[in-house]
Each structure stands twice: as structure tokens, then as C-alpha cells.
Amino acid sequence: xxxxxxxxxxxxxxxxxxxxxxxxxxxxxxxxxxxxxxxxxxxxxxxxxxxxxxxxxxxxxxxxxxxxxxxxxxxxxxxxxxxxxxxxxxxxxxxxxxxxxxxxxxxxxxxxxxxxxxxxxxxxxxxxxxxxxxxxxxxxxxxxxxxxxxxxxxxxxxxxxxxxxxxxxxxxxxxxxxxxxxxxxxxxxxxxxxxxxxxxxxxxxxxxxxxxxxxxxxxxxxxxxxxxxxxxxxxxxxxxxxxxxxxxxxxxxxxxxxxxxxxxxxxxxxxxxxxxxxxxxxxxxxxxxxxxxxxxxxxxxxxxxxxxxxxxxxxxxxxxxxxxxxxxxxxxxxxxxxxxxxxxxxxxxxxxxxxxxxxxxxxxxxxxxxxxxxxxxxxxxxxxxxxxxxxxxxxxx
Amino acid sequence: xxxxxxxxxxxxxxxxxxxxxxxxxxxxxxxxxxxxxxxxxxxxxxxxxxxxxxxxxxxxxxxxxxxxxxxxxxxxxxxxxxxxxxxxxxxxxxxxxxxxxxxxxxxxxxxxxxxxxxxxxxxxxxxxxxxxxxxxxxxxxxxxxxxxxxxxxxxxxxxxxxxxxxxxxxxxxxxxxxxxxxxxxxxxxxxxxxxxxxxxxxxxxxxxxxxxxxxxxxxxxxxxxxxxxxxxxxxxxxxxxxxxxxxxxxxxxxxxxxxxxxxxxxxxxxxxxxxxxxxxxxxxxxxxxxxxxxxxxxxxxxxxxxxxxxxxxxxxxxxxxxxxxxxxxxxxxxxxxxxxxxxxxxxxxxxxxxxxxxxxxxxxxxxxxxxxxxxxxxxxxxxxxxxxxxxxxxxxxxxxxxxxxxxxxxxxxxxxxxxxxxxxxxxxxxxxxxxxxxxxxxxxxxxxxxxxxxxxxxxxxxxxxxxxxxxxxx
Numbered sequence: 082x083x084x085x086x087x088x089x090x091x092x093x094x095x096x097x098x099x100x101x102x103x104x105x106x107x108x109x110x111x112x113x114x115x116x117x118x119x120x121x122x123x124x125x126x127x128x129x130x131x132x133x134x135x136x137x138x139x140x141x142x143x144x145x146x147x148x149x150x151x152x153x154x155x156x157x158x159x160x161x162x163x164x165x166x167x168x169x170x171x172x173x174x175x176x177x178x179x180x181x182x183x184x185x186x187x188x189x190x191x192x193x194x195x196x197x198x199x200x201x202x203x204x205x206x207x208x209x210x211x212x213x214x215x216x217x218x219x220x221x222x223x224x225x226x227x228x229x230x231x232x233x234x235x236x237x238x239x240x241x242x243x244x245x246x247x248x249x250x251x252x253x254x255x256x257x258x259x260x261x262x263x264x265x266x267x268x269x270x271x272x273x274x275x276x277x278x279x280x281x282x283x284x285x286x287x288x289x290x291x292x293x294x295x296x297x298x299x300x301x302x303x304x305x306x307x308x309x310x311x312x313x314x315x316x317x318x319x320x321x322x323x324x325x326x327x328x329x330x331x332x333x334x335x336x337x338x339x340x341x342x343x344x345x346x347x348x349x350x351x352x353x354x355x356x357x358x359x360x361x362x363x364x365x366x367x368x369x370x371x372x373x374x375x376x377x378x379x380x381x382x383x384x385x386x387x388x389x390x391x392x393x394x395x396x397x398x399x400x401x402x403x404x405x406x407x408x409x410x411x412x413x414x415x416x417x418x419x420x421x422x423x424x425x426x427x428x429x430x431x432x433x434x435x436x437x438x439x440x441x442x443x444x445x446x447x448x449x450x451x452x453x454x455x456x457x458x459x460x461x462x463x464x465x466x467x468x469x470x471x472x473x474x475x476x477x478x
Numbered sequence: 479x480x481x482x483x484x485x486x487x488x489x490x491x492x493x494x495x496x497x498x499x500x501x502x503x504x505x506x507x508x509x510x511x512x513x514x515x516x517x518x519x520x521x522x523x524x525x526x527x528x529x530x531x532x533x534x535x536x537x538x539x540x541x542x543x544x545x546x547x548x549x550x551x552x553x554x555x556x557x558x559x560x561x562x563x564x565x566x567x568x569x570x571x572x573x574x575x576x577x578x579x580x581x582x583x584x585x586x587x588x589x590x591x592x593x594x595x596x597x598x599x600x601x602x603x604x605x606x607x608x609x610x611x612x613x614x615x616x617x618x619x620x621x622x623x624x625x626x627x628x629x630x631x632x633x634x635x636x637x638x639x640x641x642x643x644x645x646x647x648x649x650x651x652x653x654x655x656x657x658x659x660x661x662x663x664x665x666x667x668x669x670x671x672x673x674x675x676x677x678x679x680x681x682x683x684x685x686x687x688x689x690x691x692x693x694x695x696x697x698x699x700x701x702x703x704x705x706x707x708x709x710x711x712x713x714x715x716x717x718x719x720x721x722x723x724x725x726x727x728x729x730x731x732x733x734x735x736x737x738x739x740x741x742x743x744x745x746x747x748x749x750x751x752x753x754x755x756x757x758x759x760x761x762x763x764x765x766x767x768x769x770x771x772x773x774x775x776x777x778x779x780x781x782x783x784x785x786x787x788x789x790x791x792x793x794x795x796x797x798x799x800x801x802x803x804x805x806x807x808x809x810x811x812x813x814x815x816x817x818x819x820x821x822x823x824x825x826x827x828x829x830x831x832x833x834x835x836x837x838x839x840x841x842x843x844x845x846x847x848x849x850x851x852x853x854x855x856x857x858x859x860x861x862x863x864x865x866x867x868x869x870x871x872x873x874x875x876x877x878x879x880x881x882x883x884x885x886x887x888x889x890x891x892x893x894x895x896x897x898x899x900x901x902x903x904x905x906x907x908x909x910x911x912x913x914x915x916x917x918x919x920x921x922x923x924x925x926x927x928x929x930x931x932x933x934x935x936x937x938x939x940x941x942x943x944x945x946x947x948x949x950x951x952x
Contacts, residue, residue: 240638
């Protein structure tokens, strides 16, 4: 997982480093292990979220930035920076560029599933794989800058106006005098469905569709249940809970208050960190659940650990019943495109029915969103590989 | 009858094309525009030198002189021609001040309480401008106080507190650049800073004899260099006009715009003592503060907007003769009922480094252009055996149809008829459904706000609250 951002100012009177910094903060939901910024030929990288970056020394009118869950997502050497979300052979790509092949030609032949930015000699290149699996959009700030970003939230935060999505297979080259679009033809598009369920911010537009509008629809299509209160696990599941509550006419309430900074539990690297993560994070609000039949909505269940803790916490705060609704389909297979879905034997959904999962996590009932429902609600050709084990490209797992 | 045209751009090419239907056309150009050269007898001269142009005028003795270029007006070419007893359609130097001096224009609107005043400040020295920028960090437009062919204008939205310092730095560097690159020799004011507004832009081009104005259909220009409104500001990469008016401007907004222009023309007379005889173009924006708001005035037709209107104007002769006979007030512009699209083709390098795309050979497939029903107007192009670029917008492709979208398609196809070994670019999206929908949406958002403001007696008002000082209404 990663989020990438590129900014190109057409005049050298601008220094884009702080624009990159704030834009990066706006997509930090996409990866929290590493943050990095390249401006001109200089690169800064830190562990953790962008808060740890001090971009003051960076000065230039063109730059790229990214947040990453893995170190493989970024490469920066000899005046070439390559940041991507997804999977590709970055060593091979860097080698070809170092050999002096025109970057746009190299980018037109990259294999993999990716949204990719390259900065070389103050020229910014942006491209997406031919299936359009990962999101990438472009916009502008007045007459001054062009901005490309994984999510449109970064555009909003730095005052840019969204123009459009970069097309699958398209290479966009931005320099001082022109924005060139090279279309290499797209394959059958297969946008990552999980973007809508989990990764993207609700105020973003990805693959040309509002994330929040899809999430509201999902909330309305979760299995109904007679209950006294609906609560969502912060932050992602709150919109699902609101839509569910409206649909079934059950009050929605503030179920949890978070302690400390938001971290995304499903993409934390170790089991221990996940346990600590969830206990520190979510403190149930007693009066919201005590003595009540509760519908608890979360965005996903990977290993079940987080959910088991949450249900048990609710019971200890006095919840009479806990019905769990998951706003994504079962995860049954890994993601070959760079999303850290655990291996099959780590996925609770692989061997267990919904009833069994309910027993394991200690809930009164448990149900997932159905894959076909999700597809219908998104209304675009999507990749549901982690939910079905069927992938849009040939993959070796 | 003889018609003498002063100027040499695509705008003048379009004027010459129309005039040639009725008149023997003569042209005074600073370089040989290949399109005008085919339509007119011409001389190559310094068109900013009133004596030289007037001498040529005396030699030709035309019935009508039409000045296309604003710089010729600023240099008093019109005054000199009139003083020698010729009829000249082109504002006198004093009247053309409405375009040349942006400070004069803002003061005129303000002093005459004309709808659409924006807060502004002028500076004669860079130090005071920098101090002002340092202290007043806000959303502003920084412009050279003197019209510099549309160059040197920077509009900066300053809405994110966390990016204030970056924007302040850019504003200061830009202000210093204005003084360096656009130092005005003939005006005291150097820099104009005015409040930034946003919305949808449109141009209203009018003929006027100072007493009445004869409007042409609304046209919208596209100033961003690249697709989807991204990229540096240019003189305009293309323009559209609709059947009737532009689809995103309402009748009431059009009427208001016209009224603003009528009042302005009268105010110019009152202020300068000079009757405005020529062309005046209002560069409007529909803003949330005022609704129709003047951004800038031109003392001539717009470019590329001139191509849209001159291609459909059916009674240019009646209008010209209206000036001759003093009965312009009885004439209205008659235009063919079609939608039009113009796309400009520029060499890579335009607009920020024009020298890069200069002297590149152009190849034009005239037969194919004709088959498509499109027309080509020459801008910054010269002939030297072949056709070569001058570095600015090279040619403008014109197409017309029942709808903007159809005209856009034809113009888009026709851009393929112009090629070069150098990289040429144009905007594919001008006249596309996506862009037109975006304009409709933006216009509606702005309209909702200004109508709300109007209903609450807030139109044109700015209310600030400053700690320690209190509420300030302007």
C-alpha cells in the first residue's frame, strides 16, 4: 500500500516542498511506515507518518512524495526518484532509466499493477497500469501548478482543482512547457474494490466516483437486524453506520473514542502491535452501549483479532447483544498487487462460515457484505481478487 | 470603398477576411501575416509609429480605417489618423487608457459606482508593494499596472493558512519580476494588486461611437495553456460561442454586463473628454461577489475571440458605414445563427519561453481543412519560402456548427491539418462536453452565491472583522 503525490510548478518562483508535505498528510491513510519527499535532486525519507518530515531544506519547483507500508515502494538515486503504489520491478525500471532510455518509453512498457511517479531532471512523469488497478488523478492550482495524486483529498487540501483520472495505461509527462499525454491503450479495467471499502478517504474521489457515496450505499445494503443502537468502528466504518441507521431506522451513536493518533490496524506489521493498537485506540463509550442491543459495523475482518477484542470490550461495557456487520466481502485470498492482505492461513474467512466466525469473535450474529452486492454498488469494473481469488491478470501466488 | 486595417495577428486576419467581402482592403503590418497578405494590399511598417501609419493612410486615402492592435492605440495612431481627417475605428489614446492602465480602469469603475468594483491598490515602487504583500497576505491578483499583452498577471488564491509563507514568497518574487520585465515607461503606476475573484469568464465585444454600443455575441476564451484548465496563463488557447448566447450565462447576466459597458463608455467620455470611437471588449467574470464583474477592458477585439465573431458577423459593412454616417445607434449586429469554436495551435515553448518554439517550419493541409469545413487564421507566423512560427500562438482554427460540441469536433479534427517537425500543441478539450458541463456547474455554483448575496443586500460588499478594530464593511 502506498499513496503518491507529485507537484509541478510551471514557474521557478514557487517552492513546492510544503505543498508536497501537506498534500502527503492528506493521503497518509494509504501507508504509515515510511514517508518520503523528493524535490529536484534531493530526497528526504523518514520512518512513520509525514509528521516526522521536515521539508524546510528542500527547495524546487517540481517534486514527488509518498507514504508507504513497505520500503520497496520508493527508489531515489542519482537524481532519479521513483515512487509507486502497487507492484512492479523497480530495480529493472531504474536500470533502464539510468541507461538513458527516454523515461516515457520505459514507462510505457512497465509490467505490474501500479500508480507510478518518476521525477528526473525536473520533469514529472505519472502513469497507471493498463488495468487501472490503483488510483491516480490529476488537477491544477490556478495558472501555477499541476498536481497528481493517488487520491483527490490531497488536491483539496493544497487548494488544487481536480481535473480527471489518469487513464489506465496512460503516461503523463509534465515539464515547464507542456503536459503530454501518451496513451498506450488500456486492458479490461479492474479498479481495486477495496479502495471504496477501506483504503481511500471518504472525501476523495477515486476512479472517478465519490468514495463516500459508495460507502453510504454499502451501509444501506448490510444485513438488517433488530437493535437499539448502531455504532461504527472509527474512522472508516462511521459512514457505513450512519447509512445503516438511516436505512433501518435505528439510532446511530458515538460508540468509541480513540486514544492517540489514528493508525490503521489491518496494515500494522506485527500481531503484537495490532493488539496494542486496538486496545489503545478504541475506548467504547459506556452510555452508548450499556443495556442495549448493538449493531457494530466495521470495514473489514482480516484475522478476526481486532474484532474479537472490540466485541469483548463492548460486552464488558454492558452491551446486551452484539451483532457484527462487515462492510466488505470475505477476504479469502491474498492480493498480488501490493496490498498487505495476510496469507490464506491467516484469513479467518477462508475456513469459517459466518456462524463460526460469530462464535470465534463472541458476537450474537455476524455477516459480510456479498461480493456481488459490492460490485453492483460500485458500478464500475473492479478487481475483487482478495474476495474471490480470481484476478484480472495472470498471477503467481 | 477602401478599408485600411492596422495590425497583423489572427484577429486582424479575421477582420480582413470579413471586410474583404465588401471593401478593397489595405493593411499596415509590422510583419507580413501570410493570411492578410493574401487578402490585402499592404505595407510593412512600424505600426506603433503614428506618423508612419498616418503617412500610409494619406497615401491610400481609405474611407474607413480600422485599428486592430491595442499597442497602436496606446501609441496614439488613431489620434494621428483622425487629425489628418480620416475616419478611424479605434479608440483615441486617451480613451484606450481603459485598457492600457489597469489603475485608470479600476478608478473609473469605482468613482462612477459602476457595478463590479474590486478592491485594488497601485504601487509606483517595488518596496511599497513588497511591504504591502508582507502585511496583507490574502487572495490577490498581481498585475503590471500597464497592459503588457496580457503578460505578467499572477492570480494567487491564499486560502490555506499553512501555505501562506510559500504564497507570500511567490507573490514577492512575482512583483519584483513585474518591475524588472514589464517596467512601464509611460505610466507612473507600476504594479496593481487587486482582490482575487473566481468564477466563469466570458468576453463581450462591442462596437461603439461613444453614444451607443453595438454588442456582438458572448464568447468564452480558454486562458490555461493545457488540457482541463491546467497550466500557465496564455493569451487564450481557443474560444467558443453558442447559438444565441453562451449556454452558461443567463439573459439577466448578459443584460447586466451590457449595462456595465454602456456606463463605462459614458464614464470614459466624462473622465477624458474624448468620445470613445472604436471597439471595446469587456473581459467579464461571473463572480460570487458581484455576479457579472469586469476583470479587464480591452480597447479592441479579443484574440482569439475576434475570430468567433468576425466569422459570423453578416453586416460588418453596415456597422463600418454606421461610423461613417454617424448613425451607428440605428444599427445592430446581424450574425449567422451558429455555434463557433476556435482552437489555437502553439509551438512548444509558448507561453513561458517563446524563443524555444520560434522559426519552426509549419505544414498546412489546406485541402483537408476545406473538406472539413474549417478555416485557418494566421497568428504568429511568417513566410520565408515556407511558413515559420514566430514563437507565439501560430494559427487559429475556426469551425462552426449547430452546437458548440459539433463545432468543437470539427475544429479538433482540423487541428490535424497543421503539423511541424517541432512539437505543436492545442487544447483537445475546448468545445468538449466535459468542459462545457464543468462551466455550467461552476457558473451555477457562483450564481447561487451571488443571488443569495443579492437577496440579502450583500452584493459587492466585503465585511471583515479585525481583532482590536472590529467590523469593517466595504
